[in-house]
Amino acid sequence: MILCFFGDSLTLGVGDVSGLGWPGRLAAAMRGQGIDVTAYNLGVRKDATVRMQHRWRAEAMLRKMENTPFRLIFSFGVADVCNDVPIEESMGAAVAMLTRARGEAEVLVIGPTPVNDRDRREKISALSRVVESMCRRLDIPFVPTLDAMHRSFVYGQALNEGDGIHPTGAGYADLAEHILKHDAARAFFGLK
DSSP, X not given: OEEEEEESHHHHTTTOTTSOHHHXXXXXXXXXXXXXXXEEEEEOTTOOHHHHHHHHHHHHHTTOOTTSOEEEEXXXXXXXXXXXXXXXXXXXXXXXXXXXXXXXXXXXXXXXXXXXXXXXXXXXXXXXXXXXXXXXXXXXXXXXXXXXXXXXXXXXHHHHHTTSSSOOHHHHHHHHHHHHHSHHHHHHHTOO
């Protein structure tokens, strides 16, 4: 199975000295269950959805192989908020991107994570609700992360040890564990 993870610096795993981030940990969990997986972390720092929509397809198609299951995982929102992209622009780009992606592969969306700054966190929360609703309309599985990670002591501590936007490795591990417990993600990744 080929997995392409698209997102911003939180997908990339900035702040995680192991370099795994949450995508690397998901891939490791799949390998641990005997799933043959090739995972490409295609996260880009400060990559808001309005930019991601222009790059994802070219990058994904370079990695697609005949007769091999192919999955696209998107996570966005934090860079949009931190770069003051209006929610309408973010959602317009997301709808266009995800609609096209559905025609190429199975798609999963991982919701945005919390940050320490309260104003930004509230904007991310509003964006997350809109993304979840959009995914429901597009019939794309969505894994919410914001509330669970906001309540998580481990993630909160890792965020405090990081820069307030990016957690340390313990936070990414906690996020990956949360994703792996979600039924939609387990079905998407073929986990038992």
